[in-house]
Each structure stands twice: as C-alpha cells, then as structure tokens.
Amino acid sequence: MKQKTLFEEGSLWPVIAALGIWAAHFLLSYWAAALWCAKAADGSGSLFWVRLAIAVLTLLALAAIAWLARHAVRRYGGRLTFEDDLTEDSAAERARFLGHATLLLCALSAVAVLFDAVPAVVFSTCR
Amino acid sequence: MTDAPASGPMHPVLPHPDCQDDPALREAQEQRLRAVWKKPTGWRYFSAVNNDTVGVWYILTAFGFFAFAGILALLMRVQLALPDNDFLSMSLYNQLFTMHGTMMMFLFAVPIFEAVSILLLPELLGARDLPFPRLSAFGYWCFAIGGTFVAGSVFFDAAPSSGWFMYPPLTSEPHLTGIGADIWLLGLSFIEVASIAAAVELIVGVLKCRPPGMRLNLMPLYCWYILVVAGMILFAFPPLIAGDLLLEMERAFDWPFFDTTRGGDPILWQHLFWIFGHPEVYIVFLPSIAIIASLVPTFARVPMVGHSWIVLSAVGTAFLSFGLWAHHMYATGLPNISLGFFSAASEAVAIPTGVQIFCFIATLLVGKVKRSVPMLFAMGGIAIFVAGGLTGVMVALPGFDWQAHDSYFIVAHLHFTLIGGVVFPLLAGLYYWFPFQTDKLLSERLGRWAFWLMFVGFNVTFLPMHLTGLLGMPRRVWTYPAELGWDTLNLVSSAGAFVIAAGFALIVLDVFRPKGRQPLAPRNPWGSPGIEWSAAVPGESWGARCVPIVTSRYPLWEQKDLVREIDEGRFYLPDAEEGQREMLVSDILDAEPTQVQRVPGPTYKTLLAAALLGACFIFGTYKLWWLTGLCAAGTVAAIIWWLWTGTSQIPEKPEKAAGRGLTLPLYASGTRSVGWWAMFITMIGDFSAFVGLVFAYFFFWTRHEAFPAADAGRPDLRLLVTGLALILAAWALMELIRRRHAAGGIAWARWGCPLAALLGLAGAAAFAGALWSAGLEPTRHVYDATCWVLVLWLGAHVSVGAIMQLYCAAGSWAGRMTPRYDADLHNVELYWNFMAATALCSFALLGLFPLTAGGP
C-alpha cells in the first residue's frame, strides 16, 4: 500500500526523484573514487575498477531516469512544451503540470549525470 | 506525499452566499475580526506574534545589521584609502573584515529572506497568518538576541578575526584566537537554529495553508522559491551546526577533531563548512530571483513566460548547488578525479540559472515594460550580477584561479554577485511592497537618485578592484606600501564606497521620513496580479477579510469581482464567532480545505524562551557552566509552558461552519495536521546534522591507516546491543501506545509513555557505558572523540524524546490529550521513528564498523 501511494498519480515525490537519482549518482561516484584512492589503490593509483563502477552506475542512473520520464508521460500526461502554460483550474491539469516538471527535471538530471561521468573518462589515476 | 483523490468535488458550493448581503452583518463580522486580530499596544507591543508585526521587526533588524556591517566596510575603506595608513590597527582590521563578512552573510543575507517571507507569505496565500505565529516570534527574538551579541563583540575588541569561514587550526587554539571564535561559533549556531525554525514554518505554510483552489500549478512563483530555499536551508545549515559543535568541543574541552597530533584533521572543517557554504550562495541568491519573478509580470503586464520552466530551474538549482562544495577546496590535495566531479556539477548548475534569466528576459520582451523604480533596481541588479557571473567563469578556469586566488579580484567578484544578486533586488522589493505594508508609496524621485548613486558608486568601488587584484594586491591585508602602484585605485574604491553609502542613506531617509500628509497609496498601486494586493487601504491587521477561492495563477487580473467579494466576506472564514484566531488548512496538491486551525495570540512566553536560550549560549561562550545549565533548564521549562498553553488545544466543538456551506473539523492529528508536518520537516533537518557527524566518522576513517587504530579501545559490543534493544523497544512501545490509545486505551498513554521514556534513557546510558567500560577517552584521540560525540548526540536526543513522552503522559492525566484529540502523541511517535534510525546508525558505526577494521 505504502509503495503505491509513494508514486501514485498526484504525488509530489516524482518531481524530486530524478534529482535524487542524480544526487545518489554524484555521491556514490565521489565516494567510490575518494575511498578507492584513500584505501584501496595500489602504488600506481590505477582507477580502473572505479571507472568501471562509475560506468555501471551511470548506466543504472540513466535507466532509472528514463523509467521515471516514461512514468511522467504515461501517468501524468507530461509533455515537453514551452508555450502551453498549464494554468487550468482542474486536478488533471495539476497532474499534467507535475508531469511536465518531472519530465524537465529528468532531462536536467540526465545531463547532470552525464557531466558527472566525464571525470571518470578523463582521469585514469588517483593523482 | 498525500493521497488526495485525483479529482473530486471542489469549492464552489454556493456561488454567492446571500447572507453576506446584509451590511449590518458584515459590519458585525468585521468588528469581531478586528477585535480578535488586534495588535497589542503600548508596552505590550513586544508580545505581538502577528506575522505582519514580526515580519517588519525582522526586516528592520536585518537591515540594521546590514547598515552596521556597511559601516564596518566604510571604516575598512578609510583605512585602505591611503598607503601605510594607521587609521585602524591590524588586529582591528582583521576583526572588521571578519565581522563584515559574517554579518553580511549570516545576519543579513539569509535572515532577510526569512523576514520578507514571513511578512509576505500569508498575504500571498490570502491567509490570515502563518501556521505557527509564536514560532516565528521565537525565531525573531533568537535572531535579534544572537545577532546583537555577535555584533556587539566588536566594541569590546573581542570580535572574531579569522575570516568568515573560520578555518582551523587557526581557530581551534583558544590562546591564539581569544573569545572571538567562541562568540562566532555559539552566537551563529544560535542564529542558525532560528533560521531553521523559520524555514520549517515557511515550508509548512506553503504546503498546507494555501487558499482553496490554489493547486500546485496555480501557485505563485514566489511560493515555489520559498519552498525551494527553505528546503535548502534545511539541508545546508545542519552540517554547519555539526561542524560548529565539533569545533567548539575542541575549543572548550580539548576534543581533538582538528588537531593533527592526535589524529584530527582541519580539512574536515572545510568539508562541513562548504557543504553549507556553497548552497549558501544560492540560498541568498534565489530569494532575490523570487522577488524579480514577482515584479516582472506586474511591470511587463503579461503572464510570466515559461512558468513551469522557472519552477524546474529553481528546484534543479537547489539540488545541483549541493554538488559544488569542494570547488572551494581545490588547493587541499583532493584527488583530481574528485575535483572533476565538482567541476562537472558547477557546470551543470549554470543551466537552470540561465533558464531563469532567459525566461525573465523573454517575458520583458513579450510585454510592454512600464518604467518604475522597482524595475530600475531589478534591472540594475541583474546587470551587475551577470557581470559578476562572467568574472566567476574566469575564476573557475584553473590557471586563472591560481593568479587571482585570494587577491582583490576575488573581493570584486564576490561583491558583484552579492550586491547585484542580493542587495539590489531586495531594494527593488522594498520599493515594490512598501505600499502593501504601510499604505504609502515611497518617493519616485528620491528612489531614482538613490538608485543612480548606488549603481555608480558600486561600479566606482568595485570595478577598479579587479585591476587592483591583477596588480597583485592580496585580500585581507590591513595596509600596503606606496610604491606598488595600488594607491590611486584604492583611493577611487574608497571614494566610491561613500557614494554607495550616500545612496543607501537616501533610501533610509525616504523610508523613515514622516508621511502623515502624503495621501494614501491607491489600492493595488502597480496593477499587480497577486492576491497580496487585494487588501483594502488602509489595511487591517486581520491579514485577509476572508480566505478567497483562487482559480487562476494571476487572480487579480483574471478573476473578476474577486476583490469585491473578498471585501464583502463572501468566501471562507468571514467571521470570528468564537473570538479565536482562525485560519484554513488545506491539502498539499489541490489545496482543498481540510481543517480550520486555531492559532494562538500575543504572548511573552516566546520572548522568555528566546531570552533564556540566548543566555544559555552566552554563558556557554564564557564557560560559565552552572549558569549555562540553569538557563538550559529554564529554556526547556519555558518552551513546555508555551506549548502546553498554546498548542493542540481541545476545541469546544468538533467542527465549525467555515462559510459557503462547508463544515470543517477544528482539530486534526497525524499527517492531516500542520504540527505533524512541522515535526517531520524539523527532524529531517535534525537528521542531516547527524549525517554530518556520520560523515566526520567516515572522513577520519579515510584519513587513517586503520580507524580505529589497533591499539584503540573497542566499545563493548554487549552493552551496545543492550542499548540498541532498549531504544528500539522504546520506539516500538511508542507505536503500540499510539494505536492502543487511539482505540481508547487511555492507560497506555498514562503509564506506557513514562515506561518508554525510561527504556530510552536506559538505552542511551548503555551506549555511554559501552564507551566508558572500554576506556574511550575523548581527549586521547580523534577516534575516541568521534565515538563520544555520536553517543552525546544520541543521548541528548533521547532525553528530549523522554521529555516529550512525559509531556504526553501529563497531557493525558490533565485531560488535554484524549483518544480523539491526540496530535501530541502522533508527533512524538514520529520523533521516535527518527530516534530508532539514529540509534541504528550509531550502533552500526560504534559496534559493527570496528569489526571490519580487525583489531585485538
């Protein structure tokens, strides 16, 4: 029951969920690198395993965001528009508004997640 | 978040209640409302809790601190005007720049947002007041007392002097820094608590006190920004409070968190400070954007272009800005890849910031802009801010940062963003909302003069500083020799500073000049769309004649007759039959009314509680522990007295007619009540402070070969298990009590609550015993200190939880809590959920984690 209300149509959580995914991805990547370099790295400071982990994390995060975006479109009728202002006085319009915001935040989060993956492509050692 | 039906019957029950046609009835209603909402007069004035009174105090106090910090800046500029000047001593200069920075950031930039929001929010929502008027009064008094204490220290040559970010180890040695650092740490912690209190109130206000029909998609942008910024405060301030706690423990009791000889590490402070510090930049900047977002549609005379895009940007900025903290720590030897993550987030955050400014510009282009003083300040601010953003991009380039690092270039950049992003938009807001609060307009001519003086003065002061910085002048130096070629530039900067001051003085003059003979401002003088402008002129202290139904994003533009119908009391709560202050509570998504909430009136109890708490912090600064303890006990007593007599009162009848044929309950508990949400939000903030401590533990773990070291004591596992079991038992019992009590088992509350309190306290004692018996000594090594600080945190929270449980039991005995009216019990149950989580985390860190590290 709880599980259902959390994502049920009309809840506020999906709006922040995408950014939550970004935050998790950001923190996990940061921790993985910081812990690896502080604790596990050998003399060469190779980041191979961390980079692999970040690659997996990034794919997972993007998949989760994609699922959320689909949810926003299907359940909320969210669309990517600029002109349509969603100002009607009805519960359905409010749901569309939330869907719209969720969708936009999914796009923003996806970009931010990709940005965060760039350092893992660029750097190959702890130094 | 709620499970309201997606569609359902909505407000218009009776379109035009005929009974309100009777002028005599309306007159009687107004009389009753006026009596109920009357502000205390004479010497009782200071017991007021109305949001419009407290909001004005708050704004004036914050601007007072701004002026004070500005005068400090002028003194510094006098000192720097000439080379080899000795107008100020070096020690005094250090105190001045620290105090200037600290006051501008903590006593002006953040509080002013809360001040303005406390004043505006209820009116933006067509509500009578905020849900917890006494809490805002309490927050205000904490702010005023703490701020005066911090500001006053400068007169006793006792001010902090290590810069506004207080880096240890410079600050962790008591004999190096004197009392100043203690004043900073304790005084500001006190104020941060007040900021969090206000944030809680504002969040609950936006979520639960909207007028019927104001669905999320119709909510004004200003409210979205309040939600976002208050949420950021909730996550950004607690880590700083955790940092303050650690640093003060080191200073007062020699717990070596930042002392490298005993395993500590000053870098930890930098992390905790900047987890707060970078979001802080957006915490002060987003509210100003919110003000501009309110002005733009009014003066462009068209709806905002891309409303939902702005909402998205505000939410996005809030999140992304937390991913930036380490970009202030490039010089501390973090691995390159870690720094890379922070640069990535820094770039991502530019996207939403750009979207907001783009939407504003688009709106201004679509509409026909009416020239006015508020728009002048807003546009001037944006121009300065954008220029500051450009130099920011330059500073972010690694090579350039190396050049400009800690030079006057940074000082220039900082003031471009802060003055353009905070001060100018605020002044725009001042000119815009002044008639809303005082019924008089500010002078247009003086306003233009003030603007141009400040704008020109600003550029004369801070533009040359870029050059001074590039010529190599470092920041935070109290004087400089003549032959380096910095003198002319500095003289120009100093002259400019006085021009800014003149402009600001003009505004102060305009605000305070007697306006007795000036005619009243017309109603809604700017032709604005927001319902805050529906109030009659001259205004009344009841906030709203009645609570309107809102069906559009721009009600005063699009809802014909709205103002007349409000005046005639044709909406909800047009009367105060029972002589009580009342407001409407609604659901989060669609703002369907769910309850009539009674709010308490004027009182001195909040002032008393704030004064005692302030005394507690001040005595703590001077290490007068007995008096500190006494005041702490007094604070608890005062708060209990305030809660007991002012909250969750059992109403004389279960429901009342709220107007338009709608009957609403007068009491709610659990998720339907505002109190539950306040507790929930407070505990989220509280828990993020705890997460700050957990972060410290892991941070030390990464910094040591072995943490705990092989020779360190291990907390006794059996005692820890006992402690955890007891606390979880207290939590489970609380759940059970709440259920049984709701089913009529009064005895459960009367006897079960004290039992649960005992269980919890015994559990905390067992945790302490586990460290004690293992011989952990907080002054020996940072491992011991970290363990103790976790247990200290747990113990303090469990004690507060125990007091709450006893409060519930007492409430049941006294008959103020019954199975039907059990809001207190719901809230305490919620609190204990967080206690269970805290105990579990502590157990994992203290008991399980050392097992992975091996050891004896």
Ligand code: HEM
């Ligand atoms: C009224 C115009 C202002 C003037 C003339 C001014 C002047 C100064 C001066 C001379 C310094 C010291 C520079 C140094 O020695 O390194 C300084 C530092 C600073 N100012 Fe301002 N300021 C003004 C307004 C503001 C405002 C409105 C804010 C924030 C809202 C602000 C925030 C700061 C901060 C954070 C510092 C750094 C303090 C530190 O280094 O610890 N200033 N300002």
Ligand SMILES: [Cu+2]
């Ligand atoms: Cu920053």
